Structure formats: C-alpha cells, structure tokens
Amino acid sequence: MIDPKLLRQSAADVAANLARRGYEFNAEAYLSLEEKRKALQVDTERLQAERNSSAKKVGKAKAQGEDIQPLLLVVKDLGDRLAALEFALSEVQSQLKDIELDLPNLLDASVPDGQDESDNTEVRQWGIPTELPFNARDHIELGKNLDMIDFEAASKISGSRFTIISGPLARLQRALIQLMLDIHTDEHGYQEKYVPYLVHANALIGTGNLPKFEEDLFRTSGEKPYYLIPTAEVPVTNLVRDEILETSELPKYFVAHTPCFRSEAGSYGQDTRGMIRQHQFEKVELVHFVSAGESMASLEVLTSHAEVILKKLELPYRVMALCAGDVGFGSAKTYDIEVWLPGQQRYREISSCSNYNDFQSRRMKARCRNSSSGKPEFIHTLNGSGVAAGRALIAVMENYQNEDGSIRIPTVLQPYMGEMECIST
RNA sequence: GGAGAGGUGGCAGAGUGGUUGAAUGCACUGGUCUUGAAAACCAGCAAGGGUUAAUAGCCCUUCGUGGGUUCAAAUCCCACCCUCUCCGCCA
Structure with missing residues (x-):
C-alpha cells in the first residue's frame, strides 16, 4: 500500500510513477473521493465531540440529582444524526481503501524503463x-x-x-x-x-x-x-x-x-x-x-x-x-x-x-x-x-x-x- | 469432539455502566545522586486518524472481531474468531 498521505498530497507524482509500469491511476477521481471523505470526517468528528460532551453533562447532572430529561432529548437527537454521518463516512472510507489496495508499489528511481x-x-x-x-x-x-x-x-x-x-x-x-x-x-x-x-x-x-x-x-x-x-x-x-x-x-x-x-x-x-x-x-x-x-x-x-x-x-x-x-x-x-x-x-x-x-x-x-x-x-x-x-x-x-x-x-x-x-x- | 478458563497499552496485569484512554509493575526516555556504572529517588512514556506550517495545540477512534442495548459501554446482551487447561481421539 502506498502512503495515503502521499497519495493525497502528491497524487500527480504518484500517477506519473505508476504510469511507468503501465498502470493508470485516476488521480482526479481519487482526490474528489478524498475530498468527500475529508468533509464527512470533519462533520462526523465534530458531532461526535458534541455527543461526548453532552453525555458527560448528563452524568454530572445525574450525580448532582438534577433533572436530566431536557438534556436527554438533546443528546438523543444528536445520536440519530450521527449514525447517518458515520455510515456515509465508512462507505467513502471503504471505497478509498479498495482503491489503495489495488495500487501497485511506487517504483524506485533506479528501475530501468521498459514494457516487458x-x-x-x-x-x-x-x-x-x-x-x-x-x-x-x-x-x-x-x-x-x-x-x-x-x-x-x-x-x-x-x-x-x-x-x-x-x-x-x-x-x-x-x-x-x-x-x-x-x-x-x-x-x-x-x-x-x-x-x-x-x-x-x-x-x-x-x-x-x-x-x-x-x-x-x-x-x-x-x-x-x-x-x-x-x-x-x-x-x-x-x-x-x-x-x-x-x-x-x-x-x-x-x-x-x-x-x-x-x-x-x-x-x-x-x-x-x-x-x-x-x-x-x-x-x-x-x-x-x-x-x-x-x-x-x-x-x-x-x-x-x-x-x-x-x-x-x-x-x-x-x-x-x-x-x-x-x-x-x-x-x-x-x-x-x-x-x-x-x-x-x-x-x-x-x-x-x-x-x-x-x-x-x-x-x-x-x-x-x-x-x-x-x-x-x-x-x-x-x-x-x-x-x-x-x-x-x-x-x-x-x-x-x-x-x-x-x-x-x-x-x-x-x-x-x-x-x-x-x-x- | 466434550468440559472449563481467558483475550486490556512494547510486555505483565488491575479494572463490571458516567471525571478510566485505562491503576500498578517491568521495559524504555530524561533528570538528581556518582570519578563512572549500578542502585535509589523524581519526571515522562499507547496506537491510529482528523485538523494544522507543525514531530505544538485541539478533536475523533480503538480494551480479540462484528452486531445490539443505552443519553453514555473495556464494563450489559448476542454471534463469531483465537489462546490456554483437563478429558477423548490421533500422525
């Protein structure tokens, strides 16, 4: 597997290297999928953070004997939205993974050119x-x-x-x-x-x-x-x-x-x-x-x-x-x-x-x-x-x-x- | 195949619903002490990911794997995988 970071940051270089093998890496398609991943992941994690802190508030409130009902309603709604996002994210991630597993290794610079x-x-x-x-x-x-x-x-x-x-x-x-x-x-x-x-x-x-x-x-x-x-x-x-x-x-x-x-x-x-x-x-x-x-x-x-x-x-x-x-x-x-x-x-x-x-x-x-x-x-x-x-x-x-x-x-x-x-x- | 026990950080090993990402020990790193080393003492120390100029912060995920319950799961439920012990069988 090629370093995903490298794929993201230097997709064109990777494509050029793999082209030497005769392998066609569709950098554009990969990058657009990658962008999708990024947006989904940022959203998902933000919501997760929110969910986590809210859940902690519930625990504290309960410990102090306060009424937790209003809090529970808020957090429940968060959970539902989160589930949808998490699903979408994992879909995109597995698509990326499939592409990554399919890519051959980068060639060392010393490898001579040639077809067969x-x-x-x-x-x-x-x-x-x-x-x-x-x-x-x-x-x-x-x-x-x-x-x-x-x-x-x-x-x-x-x-x-x-x-x-x-x-x-x-x-x-x-x-x-x-x-x-x-x-x-x-x-x-x-x-x-x-x-x-x-x-x-x-x-x-x-x-x-x-x-x-x-x-x-x-x-x-x-x-x-x-x-x-x-x-x-x-x-x-x-x-x-x-x-x-x-x-x-x-x-x-x-x-x-x-x-x-x-x-x-x-x-x-x-x-x-x-x-x-x-x-x-x-x-x-x-x-x-x-x-x-x-x-x-x-x-x-x-x-x-x-x-x-x-x-x-x-x-x-x-x-x-x-x-x-x-x-x-x-x-x-x-x-x-x-x-x-x-x-x-x-x-x-x-x-x-x-x-x-x-x-x-x-x-x-x-x-x-x-x-x-x-x-x-x-x-x-x-x-x-x-x-x-x-x-x-x-x-x-x-x-x-x-x-x-x-x-x-x-x-x-x-x-x-x-x-x-x-x-x- | 039958019965039982268990899978937690590099290793060992606590932890049975909320401030536990996780006590403690070992290992490792830095420091004090020492001529030097050891010992002792003090401090630090999981991985992966996101964001970022950053190996700085902040955030997310992960306690065998996958599902479920719940506002909240290492902890409860279900399935599966693996390891160990005893019995049986067997090269």
Whole structure:
C-alpha cells in the first residue's frame, strides 16, 4: 500500500510513477473521493465531540440529582444524526481503501524503463554458459532416459503441471534444499523457519497477493477457506504482522523451505512441457526485515546470498534488473537471477529478489520503534528465492549431463548424496 | 469432539455502566545522586486518524472481531474468531 498521505498530497507524482509500469491511476477521481471523505470526517468528528460532551453533562447532572430529561432529548437527537454521518463516512472510507489496495508499489528511481521482459537490463554475469561437446539434452529427455522423471504418472494422479521424481534424482532435489538451508543459516546469518502451507486471506492481503490476484491461488473449500501458499514469503513475512519491533532487533533474516502452489491461470501456453512451470514446486525463500533507509542496500545483500548458491553449484548465471513494466505488483525494485540451461540454450529465472520497502509492512502494520524519536515507523520488507529448488534441479541436470545421459553430482552436493558422484541408470 | 478458563497499552496485569484512554509493575526516555556504572529517588512514556506550517495545540477512534442495548459501554446482551487447561481421539 502506498502512503495515503502521499497519495493525497502528491497524487500527480504518484500517477506519473505508476504510469511507468503501465498502470493508470485516476488521480482526479481519487482526490474528489478524498475530498468527500475529508468533509464527512470533519462533520462526523465534530458531532461526535458534541455527543461526548453532552453525555458527560448528563452524568454530572445525574450525580448532582438534577433533572436530566431536557438534556436527554438533546443528546438523543444528536445520536440519530450521527449514525447517518458515520455510515456515509465508512462507505467513502471503504471505497478509498479498495482503491489503495489495488495500487501497485511506487517504483524506485533506479528501475530501468521498459514494457516487458525484453527490456530488462543485465547487471552482471557469472560463469560462462556451459558448452557441451555433444548435443545437450533438456531435463525432460534426461529425466525420462534415467527413468527418474515421470510426467505421465503425475498427470494420472493430478493432471498437468505436476511431476513425479524418483530415486537419486528425488534425493538430489532434497540435497539442493539441504545445501541452501545450510549455507543461508550457517554462512549468511539466517534463522530457519518452518511455517504453515495453508494461510488465511488476511495474510495474503498483507503480502499483496489479495485482493487482486486471487485467480493465481489455490483455495480450499469450506465456510472458512484457506489458501495454499504461492511462496513461503507469505507466512514468513506475516510473522511481523501487527508487531512493533525494537530497532535493535533489526535487521532480521529468515529462511524457509516450503512447497509452493500456483494455479498458473493465465499462463496456459507457457512452459507446458517439463517442470519449469508447475502447480507445485519446492523453494527456499529468503526474507529480510530492515529499518527504512536500509532496504536498498539490503536488496544487494539478499541477491548476493542467492547468488552464492549458484556459485557453489558452479552454475552460470546472470543478474537482471527488471524494467518498470516487469517489476511485480508490490515491489519497488527487483533483480531476477537467471541460470543457464544448456538444454534450452538460454537463461531462465531461478530467483527473484525484491525490495517491497513499506508496501507490505503498511498493509500488515509491521513497525519498529525509531530509536531517536521513540515513534513507531513502518519497517521495510524484502524477499527473494534462495533459490527455487525445482529449477535448480533442472539446472544441475542440464549443466552436469554427460554424453551418455548420466548426470555428475556437483562436489558441494556429494556429502548430501552419500558421496555419490554420478547419477546413471 | 466434550468440559472449563481467558483475550486490556512494547510486555505483565488491575479494572463490571458516567471525571478510566485505562491503576500498578517491568521495559524504555530524561533528570538528581556518582570519578563512572549500578542502585535509589523524581519526571515522562499507547496506537491510529482528523485538523494544522507543525514531530505544538485541539478533536475523533480503538480494551480479540462484528452486531445490539443505552443519553453514555473495556464494563450489559448476542454471534463469531483465537489462546490456554483437563478429558477423548490421533500422525
């Protein structure tokens, strides 16, 4: 959520910023509604004050044994008028709230212009795209030949966009997750969290997934629905909902491994083959809580933490700064990390690291006490994949494949694989 | 699932219809004292919103959530949510 004060005072600037995303903010309509709110609120509060002081007079008069009947008549009438005003005010306020919840975050000035993915700019590159002295297979072919990836069996059970991974390959994914968690906790100072995979709507409103992106989520039936988390970001970020933290507690770094569930509505034609885009996938997620003013630096740190994983796995990658049109709804700035996939002969996203600044904390009332003023202020939240395990598995398979279809195991993973060095039939 | 207890400020915890936005303690901030620190003592200290040049005043809202009764609700009534204890069941 954007600061309502900013919306009011600089609606035109906000509109200009959001226009960079291609989002049209009707500042005029907002401001006229806002004016209505102001008038109603002033009137309402004046009447409330009147009601309050009159009610107090009644109490005093009664205590002194005076006749309170005349006073009662006056106050009763006040109450009726007040009820009408209060209703009108709450209507306008909820309309404003709806608009505010629908607005994407303001973009940071450093975000490059552009409309879509093709306008993203490369920030840096690490490693050289793997060149194999034979025709590289993609993970689908590799998995099938090893008889360790089975899409048909999965679709029999659950339909499309699901996978069954078997034997050493399943273990390899588990090894990747273990490696990531160990590095982030042991070397980067994260605390590991185990969190719920089912959450309430409120948690998703806090992170910005609701109310706007309901169609991306899986929801359980029943009177009180749960949503399956699309990312661990949701439960982990909501840990600070309604909290006032001490500044001395910040920054806080949390890491969690969870499965992620996405309906992938609206991506019908994309990545229908293979396990690039699944309804269910494993991910290790990094979350930072920092004080305002430190989040941009923190974004660099968080991104570097995700990069460490790829470096240890010796997987070639590049870091892209997303352009204005490609930055996600709640993010002020995002870096995508793209790993090289020899089977596709291209880089594919394996991590997305975003600075949400106060966008989420404002929605979930996550604050810290400013040490000099003593006043609560919104913290900044960041998150990023550190990294997506399913895609990391693909990347290892394709980059470490041999001509005979077997797959070498990266050195750092061997301890997690019972010292196995190669996966073959 | 059954029975009971409870949800109040950063935390703990009083408060059962009117001067209680809320005692007290802890924490925190400032001061006195001290070479310094601790202790002790004194003072301050909820959040959100409106108005405003203002982080000054003034006003409004908020005691789990939503409704209701009343001139007036933390306090009474109804519904819901959550937590804890005991019993049952269970990975």
